[in-house]
Amino acid sequence: MKAEIITIGDEILIGQIIDTNSAWMARELGEIGIQIIQISSIADRHSDILKAIELAETRAELILMTGGLGPTKDDITKKALADYFQSNWQVDEEALENVKNIFRRLSRPMIQVNLDQAKVPDNCLTIPNLKGTAPGMWFEKGNHIYISMPGVPHEMMAMIQNFIIPDLKRKRKFPAIFHQTLLTAGIGESFLAEKLSAVEENLPDHIRLAYLPKLSQVRLRLSGYGVNQEEIEKEVSHWSEKIIRLIGDYLVFKGDGTIAQAILLELEELGKTFALAESCTGGFISKEITAIPGSSKTYLGGLVPYSNSLKTKFLGVKESTLENFGAVSEETVVEMVQGLIHGFEVDFGLVSSGIAGPGGGSIAKPVGTVWLAWGSKNEIHTQKLSLGNDRIINIERASIMALYSFYTFLKNQVK
């Protein structure tokens, strides 16, 4: 099945927001065998919307639209679709109830434009919006399906996952597909590709391997397409095992997870707790950990000791250590992790101290110098990173490297 995505909204055309929706949709729909053949981003304009739909029809069977809904957009997409399908207007009771519930929960007064969200063309099916007020719309004409969704990412995502994909599966036949994701860290994309070249050359045509690199992590995705579900799963698993053997210790997670998730699983299995002290990463690692439901079972807490006095007061780092070696030093991070384990009464600790930039660098310790330490009461490990000049990237990269090192350490603990 071929599909085209039409994103509607001036904010994309003036470059104020980056269209991340399309890539997400392409991946989700790709999972069930839908191929995106074009993505068109157009203005919030009636005539442009109609023209884009007409052109998309000549290229694709499924047309997915996002954006141009809601009060401030003047519901331009809804009006264009109503014209296109010569609809009359009707109030969708379920959508109206949803709008009312949301305003009730927020204890906010409703105005007419909010109620108007529930008015929809009478010849479409509405798609419930679990995360917001504007319902989605599903039209059909001939062999074509036209779906309109809000542009707000989490609203769109909930519609695709809960309603659109299940409905498409009911209405059309798709090939048997199986995906296996493998998260790797600590190895660059080109080195990984070299390691895997022998396997890649032998992959049959109906099994594809994609590399999805992101700061210090590469996600591998094996996708198999076939007729029989059980067979394709077996075949993909066979190749994924071959790949896992070649990746070795760089494998962090088998499946669609994060390093933070892998760490929490290891800790649960070990029945141990941990804490963080993040100077240069400033809470980034804690944010990654606490994003995961149930993290409080093993993560007891963290400290962001931005000032040196907090390193001394709460982690017991000696003033003489700070004076003699500086806050960004192996000596300091070792004392930080010792003090953290002791003070936070945890089994393991992970700490960072570095110069994220753009200021604060020196010849001896340029911007991008980061010290990490992790361990237990019995053993402490350290690592020095020499990163680049971009503050945001340095923080993120140091966080991922710290998580990866900590994960490797946990994996080697006796269970």
Place this chain on the structure above:
Amino acid sequence: MKAEIITIGDEILIGQIIDTNSAWMARELGEIGIQIIQISSIADRHSDILKAIELAETRAELILMTGGLGPTKDDITKKALADYFQSNWQVDEEALENVKNIFRRLSRPMIQVNLDQAKVPDNCLTIPNLKGTAPGMWFEKGNHIYISMPGVPHEMMAMIQNFIIPDLKRKRKFPAIFHQTLLTAGIGESFLAEKLSAVEENLPDHIRLAYLPKLSQVRLRLSGYGVNQEEIEKEVSHWSEKIIRLIGDYLVFKGDGTIAQAILLELEELGKTFALAESCTGGFISKEITAIPGSSKTYLGGLVPYSNSLKTKFLGVKESTLENFGAVSEETVVEMVQGLIHGFEVDFGLVSSGIAGPGGGSIAKPVGTVWLAWGSKNEIHTQKLSLGNDRIINIERASIMALYSFYTFLKNQVK
């Protein structure tokens, strides 16, 4: 001048990479008054490229293409353009010299495909590539300009900034343009639109107002187009002042900034320090603050007291308070902020405690219940939020609300 961007490459259509190039180009070109009317992402296929160019010609005067160049792409865009403009091939000496220099610098052997990079259609101008091997191409036909660039972001960016924008300015006349961004928080998009409706109705056609909502924040962008730069700046400022008066306290930042930035500016002006204790937001606020260069001047540090024992040990929250009222209560957040200011030796504190979900909720305190507190030794303010069921969104929304409340508090401090 109207322009269309065509991005060429399967990696965008399968969702493997997010197209960040287009937003960047749209912003850069928008600055000089070029309006992007469509962005089309298409496959690496000869016929698709030709069709996309033909359609773009009917909509835009300037057609910007990225991607489909280089050895691994089989130079598909270059071949399609040569067909379209019925070109012969010639070697561009400057481009050849550039390729040779790059390989010399990397001490890598050159193969034929690398030399082929310098072969270009004989009826285009080449655009030097300062960051890579594939030159850009500039074609003209009638009133249309067609520009092809590599898809690698920093190669494309260097071409746009160093050659394409200066050349366009020489060849065409552009309007005077001025943009003003205003960040608001604490007010929903539809309420903001209602507040601003009177101004919006009176805006002249050459001044446009865009709403860019993101979880609990709305960014407003006024863009004016005119003949005289000074006049249009004056006119945009006039309207922006009108809007600012209507927004009142919901205005957080005048210009392109974040709430975290606004907070740090206020604190610097006040000459005061602050700290964070984030239970349910788990480090998200700290991450937002520390992303900003120089935040260590006023942000001394933070605590993520995920376990109750850390709330007691480091913030002095009484065990009886936790027992009688629970960790998610006004009583607890008040003691947290008191203990934070005292223990971290700061002027101000901001704290959160809540149930981010999906587990941990009860009838009395459902998932999404969050208590915030902020203040100084002399005054403490609290706020209760009732958010939704999504953990990630709850964390982000509570963080933004906390930052907004804290910002409002700081703004009202005597300077």
